[in-house]
Amino acid sequence: MNTRSNLRTRGTGAVVRAAAAPSASVSRGARGARSCHFAAAGSKRGVARQTVRDQRLAPTKAIATEETTGVTLNNEGKGKRVLVVGGDGYCGWASALHLSARGYEVAIMDNLARRNWDQQLGYDSLTPIASIHKRVAKWKELTGRDITLYLGDICDFEFLAEAWKQFEPEHVVHFGEQRSAPYSMLDRERAVYTQVNNVSGTINILYAMKEFTPDCHMVKLGTMGEYGTPNIDIEEGYLDITHNGRTDTLPYPKQGNSFYHLSKIHDSTNMIFCAKTWGLKVTDLNQGVVYGVKTPETSLDETLINRLDYDSIFGTALNRFVIQAAVGHPITVYGKGGQTRGFLDIRDTVRCIQLAIDNPAEQGKMRVMNQFTELFSVNELASLVKDAGAKLDLDVQVTSVPNPRIEAEEHYYNAKNSKLKDLGLEPHLLGDAILDSLLNVAVEYKDRCDRQLILPANAWGSSGVSRHFVGEKAKSI
Numbered sequence: 423m424n425t426r427s428n429l430r431t432r433g434t435g436a437v438v439r440a441a442a443a444p445s446a447s448v449s450r451g452a453r454g455a456r457s458c459h460f461a462a463a464g465s466k467r468g469v470a471r472q473t474v475r476d477q478r479l480a481p482t483k484a485i486a487t488e489e490t491t492g493v494t495l496n497n498e499g500k501g502k503r504v505l506v507v508g509g510d511g512y513c514g515w516a517s518a519l520h521l522s523a524r525g526y527e528v529a530i531m532d533n534l535a536r537r538n539w540d541q542q543l544g545y546d547s548l549t550p551i552a553s554i555h556k557r558v559a560k561w562k563e564l565t566g567r568d569i570t571l572y573l574g575d576i577c578d579f580e581f582l583a584e585a586w587k588q589f590e591p592e593h594v595v596h597f598g599e600q601r602s603a604p605y606s607m608l609d610r611e612r613a614v615y616t617q618v619n620n621v622s623g624t625i626n627i628l629y630a631m632k633e634f635t636p637d638c639h640m641v642k643l644g645t646m647g648e649y650g651t652p653n654i655d656i657e658e659g660y661l662d663i664t665h666n667g668r669t670d671t672l673p674y675p676k677q678g679n680s681f682y683h684l685s686k687i688h689d690s691t692n693m694i695f696c697a698k699t700w701g702l703k704v705t706d707l708n709q710g711v712v713y714g715v716k717t718p719e720t721s722l723d724e725t726l727i728n729r730l731d732y733d734s735i736f737g738t739a740l741n742r743f744v745i746q747a748a749v750g751h752p753i754t755v756y757g758k759g760g761q762t763r764g765f766l767d768i769r770d771t772v773r774c775i776q777l778a779i780d781n782p783a784e785q786g787k788m789r790v791m792n793q794f795t796e797l798f799s800v801n802e803l804a805s806l807v808k809d810a811g812a813k814l815d816l817d818v819q820v821t822s823v824p825n826p827r828i829e830a831e832e833h834y835y836n837a838k839n840s841k842l843k844d845l846g847l848e849p850h851l852l853g854d855a856i857l858d859s860l861l862n863v864a865v866e867y868k869d870r871c872d873r874q875l876i877l878p879a880n881a882w883g884s885s886g887v888s889r890h891f892v893g894e895k896a897k898s899i
């Protein structure tokens with residue numbers, strides 16, 4: 423407690439803490455505001471703490487309620503401090519709001535890199551996303567809940583340490599990585615950037631845990647792509663192997679198919695090592711391809727809308743296909759289209775994060791859970807989108823384009839995913855309702871679509887040492 427107060431009075435140093443709300447009393451974010459109330463409460467501090475919290479968290483008449491919005495506002499996560507690294511991105515933003523709505527004390531840490539990569543390449547989200555400051559201010563206005571912002575780079579350990587010691591997270595959810603396989607394959611510079619950024623950021627978080635909060639639980643986003651497409655069943659992280667008459671349980675063999683996927687493998691290896699060596703609590707969530715854009719929280723107001731990428735570098739299969747259908751572009755199946763992957767609705771992503779937090783890993787051994795709900799081939803997705811489009815009178819064409827990636831286009835794929843369901847995940851399966859809703863969002867914002875960004879801009883085989891794919895050039899290739 424002392425440490426925290428001292429740090430706060432020392433000022434923010436390298437930490438940029440943005441105001442979550444316009445009023446002066448809460449401009450230091452949730453924790454700052456709360457400490458002021460504690461100090462004033464004197465001997466009735468414990469009571470005052472409860473009262474202040476309840477007043478702050480309970481919806482008032484002016485604030486959105488579950489009845490009017492479908493958003494759950496409760497206190498089930500009360501008392502748990504969660505730092506969401508990468509909380510301005512697609513999965514991170516939705517997760518931060520989901521947790522905040524449920525009473526977790528949330529801070530977002532982000533260096534806004536995702537927005538910068540778009541600027542670098544001349545890309546943009548189909549949906550118009552507000553600045554992170556406007557986002558958290560609107561959330562506060564609608565729900566009464568604070569989200570503290572730490573704007574900076576986790577690769578800068580001085581920044582990370584200062585923020586860490588201020589917030590003292592009990593859980594860190596780590597989305598803060600360069601997450602696009604095609605981006606990592608654009609050229610040497612971006613391959614190196616992806617691995618240095620991802621691997622060193624994760625090591626810094628592991629050190630912050632060890633040095634400042636050894637009981638903190640890390641929930642790290644890995645990827646199903648770490649396993650590749652082996653000709654045997656994919657287990658959840660570990661495999662029992664008998665070799666020359668001896669048996670052991672070993673990390674499942676990893677065969678990443680891009681510098682990005684390989685960066686996640688390197689992270690996993692480092693996390694296994696740190697969990698074992700320093701007795702840390704670590705969960706690796708090997709997530710599949712996420713689709714969808716709306717969660718109840720991000721749908722509350724257009725200022726809270728999530729990003730929706732459709733370009734060939736950051737747009738992922740199903741989201742791209744739906745947007746292609748909405749703008750009348752043929753669906754771009756790469757190669758034969760037999761590529762099979764695990765998929766999940768973004769509403770399940772946020773729920774999985776909460777389940778991982780509420781059921782932390784044990785100390786000393788990295789837990790791995792496969793985070794997807796269904797398997798689809800690219801061809802199956804294309805045909806689902808075509809059918810859903812037809813119901814909305816859209817004439818959806820499907821085309822096979824030369825595969826920019828070097829990957830198996832027909833392969834065995836059977837991956838296990840029971841651990842999150844055992845913890846209580848009730849999947850939203852891909853059906854007409856979600857396809858309809860996604861298609862409607864895509865149609866609503868279709869005028870913002872730049873069709874030049876749809877066709878592949880780079881190929882794995884031509885990744886070179888010079889920066890070929892910048893700005894306008896990327897669009898036209």
Ligand SMILES: O=c1ccn([C@@H]2O[C@H](COP(=O)(O)OP(=O)(O)O[C@H]3O[C@H](CS(=O)(=O)O)[C@@H](O)[C@H](O)[C@H]3O)[C@@H](O)[C@H]2O)c(=O)[nH]1
Nearest residue numbers: 601602603645646647709710711738739754755756761800
């Ligand atoms: O227009 C397209 C786009 C993609 N694909 C194919 O769809 C599959 C998936 O590609 P993707 O771009 O949807 O997803 P991927 O590059 O694998 O990466 C995404 O999904 C990963 C989970 S997984 O795929 O590794 O399970 C996450 O880790 C990444 O952060 C996220 O960007 C690939 O076989 C790709 O060739 C097409 O056929 N047409």
